[in-house]
Amino acid sequence: MGMNRREFCDYFSIPYRTMSDWEAGKRKMPEYLLKLMEYKARVENLINEDNSMEEIK
Template sequence: MELSEKIRALRAETGLNRKQFAEHFQIPLRTVEEWEAGRRKPPEYIPRLIKYQILYEQQFGKQNKKEHDDTV
């Protein structure tokens, strides 16, 4: 899978549009657009870091929400 496809797939996994994805991961919007279009390539580790962040937020975001809901 090309890096551009990996970035698109990761964004699709989050359910965010490009602007939201860029803001969430603190990546310039233009950079995300260039990556997805294949005009620029991110360093090899970037998709991996984004994936780890997504997994972390899925795991701990749910726990934090549950803990918050239990205290309210």
């Protein structure tokens, strides 16, 4: 997605410490959260593409 860890956490409103714990294996990310994050990223990418296409027209 072209983001560093801090930007990623800010984008998804996830505490940085929580992300670090997931990466270190101290905590497990809930499956539903991963699906929601993917959904948000897909929806917002579509919105951005549509907006940029409107600017070109």
